[in-house]
Structures are given as structure tokens and as C-alpha cells.
Amino acid sequence: MYNILGPNGRKIAYFSMEIGLNNEMPTYSGGLGILAGDTIRASADLGLPLIAVTLLNKKGYFMQRLDSEGRQTEHHQDWSPEDYMELLPYEVTVKIQKRDVKVKAWLYEHRSLTEEKIPVLFLDTDLEGNFSDDRQITHSLYGGDRRYRLKQEMVLGIGGVRMLNSLGCSISKYHMNEGHSSLLAIELLRQNGMNAERVKDHCVFTTHTPIKSGHDVFSHDIVMELMEDYVDFETIKKYGGEYELNMTVLGLNLSNYVNGVAKRHREISQEMFPGYKFSSITNGVHSYTWVSSHFRKLYDQYLPGWANEPELLVRVRSIPDNEIWDAHKSAKKELIDFVNSKCDANMDYDTLTIGFARRVTEYKRPTFIFSDLKRLKKVNDAGKIQLIFAGKAHPRDTMGKVFIERIHQYAKELKGEIEIAYLENYDMGIAMKMVSGVDIWLNNPQKPLEASGTSGMKAAHNGVVNFSVLDGWWIEGCVEGVTGYAIGPKPEVEKPPEQIRIMELDDLYNKLEYIMIPMYYNRKDEWINLMNNSIEMIAYYFNTHRMMHRYVTEAYL
Incomplete structure (x- = not known):
């Protein structure tokens, strides 16, 4: 032996x-x-x-x-x-x-x-x-x-x-x-x-x-x-x-x-x-691994023992809101600096930043947010947004590769209005920067093809707000307007696929334009409350312990 x-x-x-x-x-x-x-x-x-x-x-x-x-x-x-x-x-x-x-x-x-x-x-x-x-x-x-x-x-x-x-x-x-x-x-x-x-x-x-x-x-x-x-x-x-x-x-x-x-x-x-x-x-997800250094310092100070007892994250309210926000700003600055150094991008620290990163394949619908560019530009008029993408397509997934090319085309088409970056060679290091540095974590798979998904759990550990189709783990994690936002109807709603898609698109654009953007830019205290809820109600439970x-x-x- x-x-x-x-x-x-x-x-x-x-x-x-x-x-x-x-x-x-x-x-x-x-x-x-x-x-x-x-x-x-x-x-x-x-x-x-x-x-x-x-x-x-x-x-x-x-x-x-x-x-x-x-x-x-x-x-x-x-x-x-x-x-x-x-x-x-x-x-x-x-x-x-x-x-x-x-x-x-x-x-x-x-x-x-x-x-x-x-x-x-x-x-x-x-x-x-x-x-x-x-x-x-x-x-x-x-x-x-x-x-x-x-x-x-x-x-x-x-x-x-x-x-x-x-x-x-x-x-x-x-x-x-x-x-x-x-x-x-x-x-x-x-x-x-x-x-x-x-x-x-x-x-x-x-x-x-x-x-x-x-x-x-x-x-x-x-x-x-x-x-x-x-x-x-x-x-x-x-x-x-x-x-x-x-x-x-x-x-x-x-x-x-x-x-x-x-x-x-x-x-x-x-x-x-x-x-x-x-x-x-x-x-x-493993809490300690997927919490950024900026939030680790906060948790170590206010929630001693959290690394081996992540359920202690339920006490996140003991951390002052301004310190939560400062930790997020530090993580966001780290991500934006990285993106600007790697891509032909001109992103800034103050713009509402949406992240989408996962394996690139058809059912995950990576170009869904670009389905109606007129609506997307209207969203951007309500409050400036910028988008960061990452992900590999399997070598034999021809359609997945096409999606990556399309995102690059949209980035060129929208240059000067909406800044879009695509980070190559997505790995654990890039994932750590993204799940902690964006403001919104976007996930819009075709239902019911998402078994679970875990990237949104990582985002929640860093106070990032989830915005996702109700599939996989998010059915269990979403309390609408409290822990984040749902895209489209609940799973029990039975309608033709194309009608479901229309409902999802309406939800995506409307919630960004009328709820999330105004809150982010005009009611920061409410936004930080969302961040706290993500940690308190998602991170404490959706962990591998x-x-x-x-x-x-x-x-x-």
C-alpha cells in the first residue's frame, strides 16, 4: 500500500x-x-x-x-x-x-x-x-x-x-x-x-x-x-x-x-x-476558491471562519455597505484593466458592465442579447452599458465558432455606442476576474437544456447580480427583484417555443431598460441591497460544502 x-x-x-x-x-x-x-x-x-x-x-x-x-x-x-x-x-x-x-x-x-x-x-x-x-x-x-x-x-x-x-x-x-x-x-x-x-x-x-x-x-x-x-x-x-x-x-x-x-x-x-x-x-461552488481577493479580505474581517463554513455568509449584513461597494469597485477595476490590455476595447470603470462567459454552443444562445439591435440601443440610451464575453467552442462545433465570429461583428458594428470585448482562451483565471468584476451576470440558455450551471453561483459570492432564464439552479436561486432577475416565464408556462423566445427577449430588454439600469445609476443603495441579497441568500447555500x-x-x- x-x-x-x-x-x-x-x-x-x-x-x-x-x-x-x-x-x-x-x-x-x-x-x-x-x-x-x-x-x-x-x-x-x-x-x-x-x-x-x-x-x-x-x-x-x-x-x-x-x-x-x-x-x-x-x-x-x-x-x-x-x-x-x-x-x-x-x-x-x-x-x-x-x-x-x-x-x-x-x-x-x-x-x-x-x-x-x-x-x-x-x-x-x-x-x-x-x-x-x-x-x-x-x-x-x-x-x-x-x-x-x-x-x-x-x-x-x-x-x-x-x-x-x-x-x-x-x-x-x-x-x-x-x-x-x-x-x-x-x-x-x-x-x-x-x-x-x-x-x-x-x-x-x-x-x-x-x-x-x-x-x-x-x-x-x-x-x-x-x-x-x-x-x-x-x-x-x-x-x-x-x-x-x-x-x-x-x-x-x-x-x-x-x-x-x-x-x-x-x-x-x-x-x-x-x-x-x-x-x-x-x-x-467552492466558496473560498471563487471569492475575489477583495471580498476575501472583507469576509475574513467581518465573518471569521467563513472559508470553511460558507453558511456564515448569511451574516453579510454585518459588513458596511460602503465596504461592499468598494470591494466590488476594486474587482471591477481589475477586470476592466485586464480587458483593455487584452482587447481592442475602451471600457471604463463607471459603466454598467454585463458579463457572459461559458462554453460556446447553440443552446446557450450567446448572441441572444443582440437579437434586436434597435431595442439594445434603446436600452443603452437609458443608461450606458458595456459587454464582456468569453468562452471556447469545441473544435468540432461549427455553429459555436460562428457565434464567436458574430459577437466580434456586433462589437465592430456597435463600436462607439456599446463597447463589447471578447476575451480569448477562457480559463479559471479569466473566470475569476469576470465573475467578480462585472455588475450583471447574464445567462440565457434555451430551456430546459441547462442542467444546473454554476457560474452564476460564483458571481453571487462576489455580490454580482444574476440575470438569467429560469432553468437549472436559477429556478431555486431566483427570488425576483430580491436575489436578481429572471428572463422570461416560469418553466410551467406552456407556450410555443417562438412565443417563449419573444417573452424572454421582452423581459431581457425591458428589465435592463426600466429596472436594472435606473437602479444601478440612480439608486445605488438599492443596487447594493441586491448585492447583499446575492451573498446572503445565494452564496450561503449554493456551495460545495x-x-x-x-x-x-x-x-x-
């Missing part, structure tokens, strides 16, 4: 395709990985006996470069794992396409403010003796074709379980963070004499998306080509799907506890996968 385990041997194994723990380690692409990182941080704070398993991704996700027209190109993000972690002296093999693929693990230890440590295993196949193609399995996050993806998921699920065994881990629960790691359940079946009930007792499955394409599916031809020597075909069909291997179905069939990541997402998941029982544990308490009591015990 290696000494990373501690006296308990680690009872919870947390598997995730991507984990974002360090901005210099490009081992994440977006929300799923950042959530996984926050989960590990909170688990360390709480002293949970958890060990995490993921893939190394030696070439990262990709480095985004944008030209003056907004055309995205992707570049490898080479990095050196030895600068951050230690290669362990253990090796396991996974049979892929009739070949024994060797797998090693790098150890990264996350240490919390409480000095508790969580070990994270980054699996690596780039080893001497492996076939050339096999060495590349752990190179690129979400890269390659379907065969490449299935190979990655075999290494993660099967190789991950075997690596934990080689380390001498005593695992009582295997938590699959999305379907990418579901093959661990097949490995557990093999190790438990094909006793499905015993495997279910050990497995927890969390699904993260209501989008059909977000659930990994592999044809049986590919499965048998890569896994023929590993498991019999009838087992795959029995637990993963009669006509194709659906990784979500596999996880559902071999887990006793299954959950969505918001109350609304639980309902959508039940509709997508009828016959399965879903619970819901709404996501959170609360989330992990729920997982422990409902899923792990």
Missing part, C-alpha cells in the same frame, strides 16, 4: 473525465471539470475519505486563439505533469483492441486550508512499451473520434478501478461523475462474480446534462472491436443497451443511487430515462 491513502484506505472513489484544480494544469474543459475540482476542494475542507481518479490529458483540452474577425483556431496546450505531481511506481494493464495497454498514475495532492489532503490520480498511457496509438489515449481531452473516446473511457473506468486495487484502496462507494467513467461498473461486475446487486450497492451515478448528445453512445461494432477480449457481448447489451452502448444507461443500471444536479434537472432526467429513480443534489454534506448523507453512507 502506498502512503497516500492514510489510515482509512480511502472509502470513496470519485471518477471524473476531467478535473480542474490548477489553472496551470489544463486538465479540464469547462463546467464539469471545474465542478469536479470544487468537489475535491470541499471534500478536503470537510476531511472526507475521498480519492479522485481522472485522465492526465498531456496536451490539455486546447488553447484558443481568436483573430481580429473572431475566427477560432485550436492549439495544443503542452505542459509538464512532473512540475505538479509525482509518478507513482504502480502499473496496471487494460486490454484494448486485443492489446495490453499499460497504465500508470500521477499523484496530485490537493491540500486544504485545514491541512487535509485529497489524493488525485491522473492516469497516463504515454509509456514505453505501449503501441503508438495507445500512448496517445491520455493526450487530448475530448479529442479524436468515437474509438478514441471509448479507449479513454476504458482507461478511466477499467484502468482506474485496477489502479485503486493496486494501491490497496478500500473503496465502499464509487462515484461516477457523468457517464464517461461508467465502465468501472463493468470492471466491478467482473471482480464480484457478475453479482449486479453487490455492484449497485457500491455505485453512485450523477448525470449532468439534459442534452441527448451529451450522453456518450457507442455502436456495438466499436465496442466489440475494442472490448472483445474484455467482456462478453451479452453483458454489455444487458446493462448498457440492446442496440448500442449508452454510458448513461450503463451507469443507471448498475447504481443504487442516481441523481441530477438540480431539482428541475431531476425532472428532465426522469423524462429522458423513464423507469429509473432519480434524486437531486443541486450543484454548488452544502453539496458534499448532501452526498455524504444521501449517497455515500
Whole structure:
């Protein structure tokens, strides 16, 4: 047994395709990985006996470069794992396409403010003796074709379980963070004499998306080509799907506890996968990580202990309003200076600043605010606004790339009236500046396709006001006019999609023009009250400490 385990041997194994723990380690692409990182941080704070398993991704996700027209190109993000972690002296093999693929693990230890440590295993196949193609399995996050993806998921699920065994881990629960790691359940079946009930007792499955394409599916031809020597075909069909291997179905069939990541997402998941029982544990964010240095100082002074007890943020009213506002102004200045240095922008500190940053894809509707430029200009006449965007489009998401180009076109078209900037290569560092430095956090996905969303929670921790469609977590977090504002009708309103869209656009423009802009410019005390409400009523609850308490009591015990 290696000494990373501690006296308990680690009872919870947390598997995730991507984990974002360090901005210099490009081992994440977006929300799923950042959530996984926050989960590990909170688990360390709480002293949970958890060990995490993921893939190394030696070439990262990709480095985004944008030209003056907004055309995205992707570049490898080479990095050196030895600068951050230690290669362990253990090796396991996974049979892929009739070949024994060797797998090693790098150890990264996350240490919390409480000095508790969580070990994270980054699996690596780039080893001497492996076939050339096999060495590349752990190179690129979400890269390659379907065969490449299935190979990655075999290494993660099967190789991950075997690596934990080689380390001498005593695992009582295997938590699959999305379907990418579901093959661990097949490995557990093999190790438990094909006793499905015993495997279910050990497995927890969390699904993260209501989008059909977000659930990994592999044809049986590919499965048998890569896994023929590993498991019999009838087992795959029995637990993963009669006509194709659906990784979500596999996880559902071999887990006793299954959950969505918001109350609304639980309902959508039940509709997508009828016959399965879903619970819901709404996501959170790691409070200390996502609070800017300016607000950290305030919280440290007035709310001692908040970093490990974020529920203390409910007492934010003990902080004088002028100090809340000064902290926000400092964070905003930092963001505006950064934007002006990186972009061809002329933003100022006093203008109402709206932020939109997330993965760029069609259902997130990144150009929604530009749907009616005449209305948008009228909004700007009521009180000047400026817009900051950021986000990567997946290399194969042609429409996502088009949206980035369109935003650049709007920036040129509106130059001199509304200042618009697009920050390239969105990462954790840029996210921190944006969620703390803007005045309004905008989110307008197409309902009901937002499973949860967490960026708005980060914004609320910094007193930034949320303005969002009622989907995902915001259904639970929005108290209209108190914690922020909703865009469009409630989910229960049943109208044709185009009519819903019209209602959302009206709400977007009208609330900006008639409510939010006048309040920001003319009634600053009311605006600061909104900021306080965001911290008091959102941040105190929508955090990973609360989330992990729920997982422990409902899923792990």
C-alpha cells in the first residue's frame, strides 16, 4: 500500500473525465471539470475519505486563439505533469483492441486550508512499451473520434478501478461523475462474480446534462472491436443497451443511487430515462476558491471562519455597505484593466458592465442579447452599458465558432455606442476576474437544456447580480427583484417555443431598460441591497460544502 491513502484506505472513489484544480494544469474543459475540482476542494475542507481518479490529458483540452474577425483556431496546450505531481511506481494493464495497454498514475495532492489532503490520480498511457496509438489515449481531452473516446473511457473506468486495487484502496462507494467513467461498473461486475446487486450497492451515478448528445453512445461494432477480449457481448447489451452502448444507461443500471444536479434537472432526467429513480443534489461552488481577493479580505474581517463554513455568509449584513461597494469597485477595476490590455476595447470603470462567459454552443444562445439591435440601443440610451464575453467552442462545433465570429461583428458594428470585448482562451483565471468584476451576470440558455450551471453561483459570492432564464439552479436561486432577475416565464408556462423566445427577449430588454439600469445609476443603495441579497441568500447555500454534506448523507453512507 502506498502512503497516500492514510489510515482509512480511502472509502470513496470519485471518477471524473476531467478535473480542474490548477489553472496551470489544463486538465479540464469547462463546467464539469471545474465542478469536479470544487468537489475535491470541499471534500478536503470537510476531511472526507475521498480519492479522485481522472485522465492526465498531456496536451490539455486546447488553447484558443481568436483573430481580429473572431475566427477560432485550436492549439495544443503542452505542459509538464512532473512540475505538479509525482509518478507513482504502480502499473496496471487494460486490454484494448486485443492489446495490453499499460497504465500508470500521477499523484496530485490537493491540500486544504485545514491541512487535509485529497489524493488525485491522473492516469497516463504515454509509456514505453505501449503501441503508438495507445500512448496517445491520455493526450487530448475530448479529442479524436468515437474509438478514441471509448479507449479513454476504458482507461478511466477499467484502468482506474485496477489502479485503486493496486494501491490497496478500500473503496465502499464509487462515484461516477457523468457517464464517461461508467465502465468501472463493468470492471466491478467482473471482480464480484457478475453479482449486479453487490455492484449497485457500491455505485453512485450523477448525470449532468439534459442534452441527448451529451450522453456518450457507442455502436456495438466499436465496442466489440475494442472490448472483445474484455467482456462478453451479452453483458454489455444487458446493462448498457440492446442496440448500442449508452454510458448513461450503463451507469443507471448498475447504481443504487442516481441523481441530477438540480431539482428541475431531476425532472428532465426522469423524462429522458423513464423507469429509473432519480434524486437531486443541486450543484454548488467552492466558496473560498471563487471569492475575489477583495471580498476575501472583507469576509475574513467581518465573518471569521467563513472559508470553511460558507453558511456564515448569511451574516453579510454585518459588513458596511460602503465596504461592499468598494470591494466590488476594486474587482471591477481589475477586470476592466485586464480587458483593455487584452482587447481592442475602451471600457471604463463607471459603466454598467454585463458579463457572459461559458462554453460556446447553440443552446446557450450567446448572441441572444443582440437579437434586436434597435431595442439594445434603446436600452443603452437609458443608461450606458458595456459587454464582456468569453468562452471556447469545441473544435468540432461549427455553429459555436460562428457565434464567436458574430459577437466580434456586433462589437465592430456597435463600436462607439456599446463597447463589447471578447476575451480569448477562457480559463479559471479569466473566470475569476469576470465573475467578480462585472455588475450583471447574464445567462440565457434555451430551456430546459441547462442542467444546473454554476457560474452564476460564483458571481453571487462576489455580490454580482444574476440575470438569467429560469432553468437549472436559477429556478431555486431566483427570488425576483430580491436575489436578481429572471428572463422570461416560469418553466410551467406552456407556450410555443417562438412565443417563449419573444417573452424572454421582452423581459431581457425591458428589465435592463426600466429596472436594472435606473437602479444601478440612480439608486445605488438599492443596487447594493441586491448585492447583499446575492451573498446572503445565494452564496450561503449554493456551495460545495452544502453539496458534499448532501452526498455524504444521501449517497455515500
